[in-house]
């Protein structure tokens with residue numbers, strides 16, 4: 001057995017190898033720097049705002065979030081985000097800057113009070129209108145059914161030329177799952193009503209998020225969830241695999257079970273008329289790839305992005321940073337700093353680490369691009385990864401078309417091990 005085969009066989013059994021990179025935050029301690037990540041020379045980027053408040057906290061959630069507090073605390077949070085964006089705009093945005101995308105996520109942005117939600121959307125739109133938007137710009141905002149209402153949709157619709165996509169977390173409709181995970185989606189009829197209002201108000205694209213990878217998730221449960229999808233028929237559908245890298249003792253299905261769950265969902269999704277290659281996690285009814293332009297730019301093109309708000313991630317061609325809040329700091333402590341941009345974690349990364357991050361994120365799409373890899377490495381990836389590519393192609397874990405590498409079904413089954421062969425050796 002070659003070294004590559006041995007590595008692959010070992011990593012097949014380790015669920016930590018997934019789309020999360022680095023495997024452990026301490027893996028990057030060597031590259032930690034005190035300077036914040038500069039975007040002064042970046043003229044092509046996307047924005048993200050993190051709203052960390054949720055109505056209730058789902059047990060399986062890895063994101064940085066806090067239980068919704070008072071309107072005045074939300075307001076304080078938004079004032080700091082506004083000030084951070086304003087400072088960034090003054091420092092790093094010029095007449096040449098092109099904005100590729102703008103996502104607002106969390107947490108749950110729609111958990112804000114109506115007044116604060118209006119403040120957020122108007123603030124975001126005000127900044128976007130000062131920058132040249134890319135032609136394929138499609139801003140997106142995350143929502144839950146139990147926090148959205150007609151008023152918030154109306155606020156969004158005033159800027160539907162910017163935020164033309166809304167993404168609802170559904171995950172599952174199974175009552176036991178929802179109860180065990182402290183989650184509430186509400187009635188299907190209300191979801192249908194919300195969809196109807198969104199469409200009436202000019203939101204062109206609705207996405208639904210589903211999840212799989214739970215230990216007791218059955219085919220019947222997934223079929224019932226897909227019945228709700230069939231009733232709603234969102235333009236985009238995203239299926240997330242449960243990740244537990246940051247969760248203590250949360251049970252996860254085996255790689256084989258997860259593959260079976262994904263395959264089952266995939267057949268149902270394609271059966272409804274959605275398009276998407278086996279191995280991708282996004283599907284579309286409208287001829288695109290099912291992503292907001294922020295996600296497309298970030299995941300598929302390795303583009304630069306600037307994140308605002310607690311724990312928001314930013315990346316450029318030299319490194320990556322997290323705003324304050326990533327390491328479990330309390331909301332009060334973060335707010336007391338009056339900016340989320342200082343005292344976070346910044347990493348100046350060598351090309352091999354940047355490449356590892358790109359490959360991990362591209363794993364969501366079940367594909368990655370040798371030309372993007374070459375741009376990151378400034379070396380020919382066919383030569384750098386000659387052994388790994390030979391092994392993966394010969395064993396039909398991936399297939400090649402031009403510069404694109406696609407996971408085959410066998411590669412999807414062991415996708416963590418496939419991606420890990422391109423990771424820097426230290427991880």
Ligand code: SF4
Pocket residue numbers: 053054055056057058061062063065106107108144169
């Ligand atoms: S609503 Fe979303 S962000 Fe909030 S806890 Fe649940 S999964 Fe996490």
